[in-house]
Amino acid sequence: MKKVVTIQDISCFGKCSITVALPLISAMGIECAIIPTSVLSTHTGGFEGFTFRDLSEDIPKIKEHWKKYALSFDAIYTGYLGSHSQIDYVIDFIKDFKKDGTVVFVDPAMGDKGKLYTGFDDAFPAHMAKLCASADIIVPNLTEAAFMLGREYKEHYDEQYVHDTLKALCKMGAKKAVLTGISYDKTTQGAVLYNSEDDSFYSYFNEHIPVSFHGTGDTFASVFIGALTHFGDEKKALEMAVDFTVECIRSTLPEKESHSYGTKFEERISYLIDLIKKYEE
Ligand code: PXL
Numbered sequence: 009m010k011k012v013v014t015i016q017d018i019s020c021f022g023k024c025s026i027t028v029a030l031p032l033i034s035a036m037g038i039e040c041a042i043i044p045t046s047v048l049s050t051h052t053g054g055f056e057g058f059t060f061r062d063l064s065e066d067i068p069k070i071k072e073h074w075k076k077y078a079l080s081f082d083a084i085y086t087g088y089l090g091s092h093s094q095i096d097y098v099i100d101f102i103k104d105f106k107k108d109g110t111v112v113f114v115d116p117a118m119g120d121k122g123k124l125y126t127g128f129d130d131a132f133p134a135h136m137a138k139l140c141a142s143a144d145i146i147v148p149n150l151t152e153a154a155f156m157l158g159r160e161y162k163e164h165y166d167e168q169y170v171h172d173t174l175k176a177l178c179k180m181g182a183k184k185a186v187l188t189g190i191s192y193d194k195t196t197q198g199a200v201l202y203n204s205e206d207d208s209f210y211s212y213f214n215e216h217i218p219v220s221f222h223g224t225g226d227t228f229a230s231v232f233i234g235a236l237t238h239f240g241d242e243k244k245a246l247e248m249a250v251d252f253t254v255e256c257i258r259s260t261l262p263e264k265e266s267h268s269y270g271t272k273f274e275e276r277i278s279y280l281i282d283l284i285k286k287y288e289e
Contacts, residue, residue, distance in 0.1 A: 016087030022051040023270025024223035036234035067097035122161040141181025174202035
């Protein structure tokens with residue numbers, strides 16, 4: 009059985025990070041180990057007064073324990089990291105656990121719509137960029153890309169801008185980069201992949217539903233790494249991640265007011281399994 013380890017927080021209520029990654033990656037038939045980096049009562053978007061327990065110091069201890077058992081993973085998937093020291097511990101974890109064939113997949117989850125999430129300082133994006141430099145694949149949105157590159161966030165852009173941004177991201181060190189939440193017109197939304205190894209682009213779009221729900225970036229990232237681990241094909245992974253994320257948004261739309269904290273992805277897990285079967289044929 010293929011194995012992924014995901015390193016990110018547990019938000020006890022709100023459906024993001026580990027509470028999205030674990031069910032989705034498991035549903036895709038892949039074993040999912042976790043390293044929880046912090047425990048929050050809720051995620052930081054739209055909730056006031058959330059609690060935050062920092063588990064940074066557990067990361068090196070978990071790593072040392074796992075080394076005794078020679079555990080190995082097909083992919084290391086990192087998401088939201090709640091402090092500078094967590095980034096350093098994760099870089100250290102990758103040094104010890106990246107073997108031949110291990111895919112290092114980094115979602116630099118730290119902002120959206122031109123702003124950093126609550127709690128991050130101005131130096132955080134440059135530090136996250138260091139982690140991205142050690143990755144095989146990174147999956148920022150346009151906000152995270154702009155912050156890491158030290159460029160202005162653009163709400164309106166064209167394909168040239170997206171391609172330039174992807175190339176600039178890979179110049180920082182990652183082999184491949186995917187920009188999520190890309191929309192060149194009002195009716196479609198999707199993601200664009202750049203492979204710096206053969207200088208190629210691949211785009212995939214689905215319907216653009218103009219509503220935003222929390223945690224869709226985590227849904228995209230979890231399905232992408234699950235599909236990539238399963239099929240070893242980035243294009244299939246991109247298509248599945250876009251299609252599943254849109255399907256979750258579509259399902260949640262009737263309750264967009266009461267459910268903005270996260271999508272009702274649970275209702276679409278059967279669709280995710282169907283997608284895997286379809287791509288297996
Ligand atoms: O969805 C990304 C995410 C993950 N974890 C926490 C968050 C966020 C986004 O706000 O606050 C704690």
